[in-house]
Amino acid sequence: MKKNNRYYTRERVEKNIITLEHGSGGKISHRLIRDMFLRYFSNGMLNREEDSAVIDVPGGKAAFTTDTFVVKPIFFPGGDIGKLAVCGTVNDLAVKGAVPKYLSCGFVIEEGFPGEELERIVRSMAEWAGKAGVSIVTGDTKVVGRGEADGMFINTSGVGVLESGDILGAERTEPGDKVIVTGTIGDHGIAVLSKRKGLDFESDIYSDCAPLNGMLSDVMKNADGVKFMRDPTRGGLGTTLNELAGSSGKGIIIEEKDIPVKEAVRSACDLLGLDPMYIANEGKAVLVVSPESAVKALEVIRRHEYGKDANVIGQITGEDNRKVCLRTRYGVTRIVDMLTGEQLPRIC
Amino acid sequence: MTRYVDEYRDAGLCAEISAKIKDISRKPFNIMEVCGGHTMSIRKNGIHKMVGNNIRLMSGPGCPVCVAAVSDVDKAAAVSLTDNTVLCTFGDMMRVPGSKMSLITARALGGDVRTVYSVQDALKYAKAEPDKMFVFLAAGFETTAPTIAAAIIQAGSEDVRNFSVLSLLRTMPRALEAVLSGKPARIDALLCPGHVTVVTGTEMYRTIVAKRGVSCCVSGFEPADILRAIYELTKMHEASEPGLFNAYERVVEENGNLSAKRAIDEVFEPASTSWRGLGVIPLSGLKIKEKYSDYDAEKRLDIKVQESAEKPGCICGDILRGARVPEDCGLFGKTCTPEDPMGACMVSSEGTCAAWYQYGK
Numbered sequence: 044m045k046k047n048n049r050y051y052t053r054e055r056v057e058k059n060i061i062t063l064e065h066g067s068g069g070k071i072s073h074r075l076i077r078d079m080f081l082r083y084f085s086n087g088m089l090n091r092e093e094d095s096a097v098i099d100v101p102g103g104k105a106a107f108t109t110d111t112f113v114v115k116p117i118f119f120p121g122g123d124i125g126k127l128a129v130c131g132t133v134n135d136l137a138v139k140g141a142v143p144k145y146l147s148c149g150f151v152i153e154e155g156f157p158g159e160e161l162e163r164i165v166r167s168m169a170e171w172a173g174k175a176g177v178s179i180v181t182g183d184t185k186v187v188g189r190g191e192a193d194g195m196f197i198n199t200s201g202v203g204v205l206e207s208g209d210i211l212g213a214e215r216t217e218p219g220d221k222v223i224v225t226g227t228i229g230d231h232g233i234a235v236l237s238k239r240k241g242l243d244f245e246s247d248i249y250s251d252c253a254p255l256n257g258m259l260s261d262v263m264k265n266a267d268g269v270k271f272m273r274d275p276t277r278g279g280l281g282t283t284l285n286e287l288a289g290s291s292g293k294g295i296i297i298e299e300k301d302i303p304v305k306e307a308v309r310s311a312c313d314l315l316g317l318d319p320m321y322i323a324n325e326g327k328a329v330l331v332v333s334p335e336s337a338v339k340a341l342e343v344i345r346r347h348e349y350g351k352d353a354n355v356i357g358q359i360t361g362e363d364n365r366k367v368c369l370r371t372r373y374g375v376t377r378i379v380d381m382l383t384g385e386q387l388p389r390i391c
Numbered sequence: 392m393t394r395y396v397d398e399y400r401d402a403g404l405c406a407e408i409s410a411k412i413k414d415i416s417r418k419p420f421n422i423m424e425v426c427g428g429h430t431m432s433i434r435k436n437g438i439h440k441m442v443g444n445n446i447r448l449m450s451g452p453g454c455p456v457c458v459a460a461v462s463d464v465d466k467a468a469a470v471s472l473t474d475n476t477v478l479c480t481f482g483d484m485m486r487v488p489g490s491k492m493s494l495i496t497a498r499a500l501g502g503d504v505r506t507v508y509s510v511q512d513a514l515k516y517a518k519a520e521p522d523k524m525f526v527f528l529a530a531g532f533e534t535t536a537p538t539i540a541a542a543i544i545q546a547g548s549e550d551v552r553n554f555s556v557l558s559l560l561r562t563m564p565r566a567l568e569a570v571l572s573g574k575p576a577r578i579d580a581l582l583c584p585g586h587v588t589v590v591t592g593t594e595m596y597r598t599i600v601a602k603r604g605v606s607c608c609v610s611g612f613e614p615a616d617i618l619r620a621i622y623e624l625t626k627m628h629e630a631s632e633p634g635l636f637n638a639y640e641r642v643v644e645e646n647g648n649l650s651a652k653r654a655i656d657e658v659f660e661p662a663s664t665s666w667r668g669l670g671v672i673p674l675s676g677l678k679i680k681e682k683y684s685d686y687d688a689e690k691r692l693d694i695k696v697q698e699s700a701e702k703p704g705c706i707c708g709d710i711l712r713g714a715r716v717p718e719d720c721g722l723f724g725k726t727c728t729p730e731d732p733m734g735a736c737m738v739s740s741e742g743t744c745a746a747w748y749q750y751g752k
């Protein structure tokens with residue numbers, strides 16, 4: 044066993060690292076669940092420690108989503124895998140127009156994972172679940188052997204309640220509708236990349252990871268005419284716009300000069316040969332709104348902590364070509380295509 | 392990033408230069424932009440739409456990923472699948488198809504492939520893991536060659552026994568000759584690769600101007616750089632006075648970079664090399680000299696692959712020579728796409744076909 048000051052404390056070493064015992068389902072597992080997960084996530088449903096949580100769904104529809112988080116490194120400027128796991132799923136519900144209520148949480152932890160790091164992550168999840176107003180009501184923990192999970196993977200699934208009548212969707216968009224992005228693009232992906240081994244460049248870039256449900260429900264309440272929302276995570280803004288064009292069957296035109304990008308992100312992208320259009324965001328949304336409601340929607344978003352740099356970046360065109368066109372700052376247009384594969388692996 | 396980049400992106404400045412070009416351009420004018428970096432900047436910023444209707448910008452063979460031969464990829468894949476051997480490569484080589492697989496597939500099958508941003512990363516890995524052989528896949532032109540040479544020299548002086556280089560390095564002069572002497576597409580001028588010229592200096596272009604009457608302008612990569620270079624070339628073309636102009640004076644000197652050239656001469660020697668789409672071009676590649684054979688992966692490892700042919704229907708050779716355009720190809724956008732590239736011009740994101748596909752005509 045390596046003699047490492049982090050593990051060799053006065054307490055028994057077993058208290059400081061996760062072992063296969065913690066995933067076995069026996070007493071040691073239960074102790075971990077009680078001392079770690081129940082301690083931080085505590086709520087009536089979870090505390091019952093049953094196989095399933097029974098939740099209330101008011102008459103109507105519920106939104107249901109899932110996501111698995113494999114980000115590397117686990118801790119990055121502006122967040123960690125736990126914060127991502129909560130905010131990512133909350134946002135997937137929020138962009139559908141649902142009020143996020145309940146999350147499940149499944150951990151796959153590699154044997155040898157430091158206990159204090161797990162605690163940091165769990166504490167972070169509890170903090171952000173609280174800020175987002177959601178409860179983690181059911182969960183699961185598995186531990187796998189050394190080398191079988193690269194640290195930790197987390198899956199969260201989420202249930203949200205759909206309050207308003209009209210369901211958002213790409214098919215509702217029409218020519219002339221405005222496309223809004225709620226802030227600067229590329230922050231998350233570059234923040235994560237800056238801490239990858241072998242890259243390590245100095246930057247002031249922090250992940251934008253944040254729960255957007257408060258802001259987006261405000262927009263839905265105060266600006267009629269929101270037709271579509273999506274969070275541009277893996278694949279970035281470019282991919283999301285292509286998905287929208289594909290699903291709606293329409294064309295989109297955007298203005299390069301109107302897309303908000305932090306100077307530091309632009310420089311990092313220049314250095315690494317990356318395009319901010321395709322870099323993951325974890326605290327941004329793309330909205331399509333009717334032209335009459337664009338001004339109001341923008342106003343509401345900009346009042347929020349997470350929407351200060353929001354801007355109208357373009358609109359849906361009258362062409363049915365499923366293409367996303369960009370007018371460059373030089374006044375000429377070119378296509379924004381979908382990426383072929385990954386630009387950056389394991390970014391969320 | 393100001394003083395070297397930002398002002399060369401200024402929209403007002405670019406509009407001015409664009410207007411000047413359109414003002415003087417009368418004669419039909421074919422300019423070959425040799426370098427993949429130029430192709431990307433032109434397509435991404437829409438510069439080809441800012442030069443009026445008389446000027447045609449044609450893409451050339453200056454994309455090291457595009458021109459890597461099928462057998463090059465096969466060698467790299469074979470290296471990665473060898474026990475206790477790690478292949479370190481730039482990311483853009485990962486998707487290039489070999490005869491049976493790309494490096495992405497080789498990695499998925501258990502090959503040890505690591506993407507790196509620099510040859511120095513491979514050297515660092517080699518020092519940290521002495522029980523494995525680290526092979527760096529050196530794809531690039533004269534811009535990249537000096538850093539590879541320096542790494543080999545460093546490995547020698549630090550006695551790093553488990554580091555070697557699989558050289559796919561190529562050089563511009565012979566390739567430009569091959570393109571200009573090939574089947575006619577009239578190439579009136581060359582937009583010359585800015586960063587290659589930082590290393591080589593402008594000598595090779597003088598020969599081209601003198602021998603072939605083809606104007607050459609060395610250009611940077613920002614929109615204003617490229618537009619200015621096009622303007623200078625147009626002036627020469629309209630006056631029927633072919634010449635050489637350096638429009639990248641802020642980093643390019645006439646004699647190039649002497650220590651970079653010395654490093655290349657120390658470690659490498661010219662060799663006949665196969666260019667995807669162009670065939671074998673004599674003295675167009677860089678082979679590691681005998682005295683550094685300890686760092687030559689071809690000598691250290693037993694890599695045997697078959698020579699393989701281009702896919703039928705692929706007209707990459709003609710496209711790289713500027714004779715035809717992607718739309719002329721029956722495979723373009725149908726069986727040949729960025730996800731499933733058939734030939735050189737689609738495999739790299741800087742390739743002509745990939746750029747046309749991604750950014751539109």
